[in-house]
Amino acid sequence: MKSELERLLKEALRTLVHVFNEPADESQVVVERARDPAHGDFASNIAMRLAKAARKNPRELAQAIVAAIPANELIAKAEIAGAGFINFRLVKNAWAAELRKVAAQGEAYGRSNVGKARKVMVEFVSANPTGPMHVGHGRQAAVGATLSNLLAATGHDVYREYYINDSGRQIDILAVSVYLRYLELCGEPVTFPSNGYKAGYILPVVKALHEKRGDALRRPGAEVMRGAPPDATPGQVGGDKDKHIDGLIENSRKLLGAAEFDSIVLFARDAMLADIRNDLDEFRVHFDNWFSERELNRSGAVDRAIEALRKSGHMYTRDGAEWFKSTDYGDDEDRVVIRANGEKTYFASDIAYHFDKRQRGHDLLIDVWGADHHGYVTRVRGALQAFGAPGDCFEVTLLQLVSLFRGGEKLQMGKREGNFVTLRELRNEVGNDACRFFYLMRSHDQSLDFDLELAKSRSNENPVFYVQYAHARVCSVMKELAARGYEYDAAAGAASLAHLDTPHEQAVITALSKFPETVEQAALNRAPHALVHYLRDLANTLHTYYNAEKWIVEDSALRNARITLALAVQQVVRNGLALLGVSAPESM
Numbered sequence: 001m002k003s004e005l006e007r008l009l010k011e012a013l014r015t016l017v018h019v020f021n022e023p024a025d026e027s028q029v030v031v032e033r034a035r036d037p038a039h040g041d042f043a044s045n046i047a048m049r050l051a052k053a054a055r056k057n058p059r060e061l062a063q064a065i066v067a068a069i070p071a072n073e074l075i076a077k078a079e080i081a082g083a084g085f086i087n088f089r090l091v092k093n094a095w096a097a098e099l100r101k102v103a104a105q106g107e108a109y110g111r112s113n114v115g116k117a118r119k120v121m122v123e124f125v126s127a128n129p130t131g132p133m134h135v136g137h138g139r140q141a142a143v144g145a146t147l148s149n150l151l152a153a154t155g156h157d158v159y160r161e162y163y164i165n166d167s168g169r170q171i172d173i174l175a176v177s178v179y180l181r182y183l184e185l186c187g188e189p190v191t192f193p194s195n196g197y198k199a200g201y202i203l204p205v206v207k208a209l210h211e212k213r214g215d216a217l218r219r220p221g222a223e224v225m226r227g228a229p230p231d232a233t234p235g236q237v238g239g240d241k242d243k244h245i246d247g248l249i250e251n252s253r254k255l256l257g258a259a260e261f262d263s264i265v266l267f268a269r270d271a272m273l274a275d276i277r278n279d280l281d282e283f284r285v286h287f288d289n290w291f292s293e294r295e296l297n298r299s300g301a302v303d304r305a306i307e308a309l310r311k312s313g314h315m316y317t318r319d320g321a322e323w324f325k326s327t328d329y330g331d332d333e334d335r336v337v338i339r340a341n342g343e344k345t346y347f348a349s350d351i352a353y354h355f356d357k358r359q360r361g362h363d364l365l366i367d368v369w370g371a372d373h374h375g376y377v378t379r380v381r382g383a384l385q386a387f388g389a390p391g392d393c394f395e396v397t398l399l400q401l402v403s404l405f406r407g408g409e410k411l412q413m414g415k416r417e418g419n420f421v422t423l424r425e426l427r428n429e430v431g432n433d434a435c436r437f438f439y440l441m442r443s444h445d446q447s448l449d450f451d452l453e454l455a456k457s458r459s460n461e462n463p464v465f466y467v468q469y470a471h472a473r474v475c476s477v478m479k480e481l482a483a484r485g486y487e488y489d490a491a492a493g494a495a496s497l498a499h500l501d502t503p504h505e506q507a508v509i510t511a512l513s514k515f516p517e518t519v520e521q522a523a524l525n526r527a528p529h530a531l532v533h534y535l536r537d538l539a540n541t542l543h544t545y546y547n548a549e550k551w552i553v554e555d556s557a558l559r560n561a562r563i564t565l566a567l568a569v570q571q572v573v574r575n576g577l578a579l580l581g582v583s584a585p586e587s588m
Contacts, residue, residue, distance in 0.1 A: 001098055002517045003112065004074065005031045005042055005088055012068035013046075019054050019064055031088075033514070040079070040087035041094075047084040058084025095509040096497035102512065102568040103494065110519045110575050115156030121357055122148045124368035125280070126163040129272040130174040132201055133279045133423040136370065139402050139448060141423075142439035142581070143528055144368040145285045147397070149579045150523035150531070159362060162287045163353065166269045167294040168346065169246075173197065174272070175265040176249045179217070179256075180224070181206040182264075188221035193248060194231050195241040205271045209264070217264070219255045224248060279424050283432060284581045293349055296356065302344060305352035305387075306337060314386040324351070329382025329391075350376065351383040358389055366526070368397045368444075397526055400447040402439075407453060430455040436581045437464035440528045458588070460543075463536055467573065468585055470539035473546060474570035475586040481552055481563065489556070493564030496557040500565055504545040508565060511541045515572045519579070528580070535576045542569045 006029050013024040028049040034040050047062035054061050062084045069078055074097065077089040102109045124144025127137045144160070152158045165171070177196040184190060185206055192198065209217075228247030232239035253261040273290075280286070296302060306322075309315045314325050320340030324347070327334050337348045357365050365384075369376075373396075381394045404411040404421055411421060427435050434455040441463065442448045460466050481488060500509065514534065522530040551562045574584040 001074070001090070001094065001513050002031050002033070002042065003520075004072075005044070008069050008072055008075075009044060009046055009065065009086075011070050012065050013050075015068045016054075016064060019056070019061070020050070024050055025053070034087060039081060039085075040077075040089040042088040042090075043081075044086045044088075045084070047080075047086060051084065062086050093498060095506075095513060096500075098513045099497055099509065099564060099568050100494055102571055103490065103564070106571060107575060107578075109571060110516045111153045111155075112516060112520055113155035114520055114524070115151060115154045117155060117157045118364060119157045119159070119362045120151055120364045120366060121159045121161055121360075121362040122151070122366045122368070123161045123163055123357075124148075125285070126165065127276065128165045128170050129269050129276060130170055130197065131199060131272060132275055135402050135404060135421050135423060135426050135450070136399075138283070138423040138426060138435060139399055139439045140368050140370070141280060141283060141285045142436050143397065143399060143444055146436075146440055146528040146531075146580055147366070147368070147523075147526060149581070150519060150528060153579060154520055154523040156523075159289070160287045161289045161291055161357075164269075164273065164290055164292045164294075166265075166292055167297055167349070171265055171269060172249045173245055174202075174268050175261065176245065176252050178202055178205055178209060178268045179252055179261075179264050180248070182209055182217060183219070183221050183224065185210050186215055186218045188218065188224075190221040190224060191231075193241065193245045194233055195245040201275075202268075205268055208271065209267055212267075217256060217260065223255055224251050226251065279422075283423065283427060283435070291353070293353070296349060296353055301356055302348050302352040305355045306344075306348060308355075309337075309351070309383070309386055312386060324379070324383060324386070326379045326382045329378065329385050331378045331382055335379050347376075347379060350380055354380055354384055354394065355387055358384065358387070358393065364393055364395065366395045366397065368399065371398045371400050374398055395526070397444050399444045402448045402450055404450050404452060426450075426452075433468070433582045434462075434464050437467075437532065440532045440580060443527065443529050463532075464582065465588070466543075467535045467539045467577065468582070469588050470542045471570050471573045471577070471584045472586055472588045473542070474566045477551055477563070477566060484552060486552065486559065488563050488567075489560050490564065492557065493560035496561040497564065499558045499561045502549060504541075504548045505562075505565060508541045508545050508569060511538045512568055512572055515576065519576075531576055531579060535573060535580075538569065538573065538576075542566070542573075 009029045009031065010026045013026060013029070017023060029044070029046050031042050031044045034043045047065055048058040051058040051061050056064075059080060062080045066078045066080060066086060069075070074090055074094045075088055076091045079087050079089070081087050122144055125137055125140050127133060133141070148158050148160050173195065174197055180190050180192055180196065181202060225248070228251060229243040230239040231244040232241040256264075306315070309324060314328070315322055315337065316325065317323070321336050322338040323334045324337050325334055335347050336345050337351070338344055354365060377396045381391055384394050385391050404426070430452060438450055438455050439448070454462055455464070458465055478488070500506070518531060518534040522528055549562070551559070551566060553559045553562070577584045
């Protein structure tokens with residue numbers, strides 16, 4: 001309904017070229033639902049938005065626009081109010097047309113082409129392959145996947161990518177952690193570093209490595225430890241955990257040779273990635289591509305990107321290091337790209353990766369990151385601008401932290417110590433549906449308290465149960481209809497929609513009609529939580545209607561009309577849950 005009114009306003013503007021002396025800016029057309037029913041059903045402030053361009057006062061322009069609106073059977077009246085608002089009142093049966101639209105479009109109801117096939121890459125999760133997915137990664141997965149679904153539903157050409165951080169120090173720490181446990185398995189005495197990955201999830205990797213290579217990688221444990229700076233352990237004075245583990249990595253690489261050490265890196269990476277892929281598949285999160293940072297570096301893309309920045313004058317040398325002039329693009333300081341020792345920073349890979357995304361033809365890059373990465377947004381956008389890309393081609397959705405609560409008590413988490421809750425454990429406890437729904441209940445810029453007991457409860461207080469029950473309730477009614485010897489007549493129902501005139505029925509119809517605009521706004525505002533809130537409200541109107549009115553009545557016209565309305569709600573709930581990645585069960 002909203003989109004239809006916007007279309008009519010745009011048509012009106014096209015006939016008013018003589019008023020503007022040029023085509024009017026149709027992107028300014030916005031229609032909103034009237035806050036006060038006394039003012040009508042919908043309203044637009046387009047006259048006030050375009051009054052300056054038309055060199056007319058808003059009310060005068062509003063009159064011209066109203067006069068130019070094409071005749072339409074849905075509009076009972078278009079009137080001017082206040083400083084130049086255009087208020088629309090719809091004909092009584094306008095909402096009936098929306099119900100017919102739901103029935104006709106089915107799974108496609110709510111979809112649009114507002115995105116006009118704009119190529120969008122959504123990069124999300126991209127967790128280091130150094131261990132299983134934890135609950136924080138789960139929120140990134142749910143938000144990224146749902147945002148991608150919303151963008152696709154609104155006509156964007158969406159490409160989903162996972163960036164594998166498989167190069168650098170963290171992956172080396174994983175490899176040396178696996179190698180030290182491997183040596184223990186071989187019978188070599190070693191002291192495990194405080195900064196290594198202690199969690200039990202690396203033990204199956206160690207066992208698999210030994211099954212594949214036997215004792216071929218065995219070296220004296222004392223040689224691995226020899227000369228490494230002291231660790232930071234209780235009672236150790238002057239120890240440094242970072243220097244210690246770096247020393248172990250260096251020793252292991254020398255003892256094994258670079259090629260063999262890399263084979264452990266790749267073996268550990270692949271094992272972790274296999275677990276991550278499986279976890280995400282089970283969570284109904286899928287990617288079009290898994291992009292390796294390691295391969296990015298090997299391809300020479302990083303060197304090419306840096307050289308391009310040098311030639312464009314956006315790099316300079318200071319204190320032996322090479323810097324990117326990120327302050328030219330709003331950053332609070334310039335950023336090192338190549339350290340004085342010749343090593344490239346993580347930022348160098350970020351520059352090359354995002355440049356590569358643009359070179360692959362994506363118009364808009366949306367990254368879903370944890371909130372602790374907020375400092376990288378300006379510098380990455382600046383690098384893209386330095387390459388000539390528009391600043392608005394890059395967006396970042398920053399997710400705040402997730403806290404798990406059980407019985408009112410907050411659970412503690414930490415990856416290396418191994419006392420964290422994995423996404424798989426969470427899914428096994430509360431189910432995929434509750435995980436997806438609960439992760440999406442809050443805006444990404446708000447922290448999320450995940451109540452495990454609430455997520456598992458089968459009550460109306462559990463929001464995912466409440467919404468799914470709306471779908472199942474309609475299924476139950478259809479079974480009852482058949483059990484009582486009635487048949488639903490869709491044609492009769494469509495012809496009898498005028499019978500739906502109670503306040504509860506009007507509330508349900510109004511709520512239904514908001515679905516397409518909710519999907520559009522959730523996509524354009526990068527706000528999946530808006531769809532969650534909508535579905536809760538829609539479910540509430542349905543449950544309230546069910547408790548207030550009998551649906552299976554003797555009057556066949558009224559009965560078919562009410563069943564038509566119930567089935568429309570069921571369809572919209574199913575469509576909305578599908579966008580969230582949540583199932584729509586037929587029984588609860």
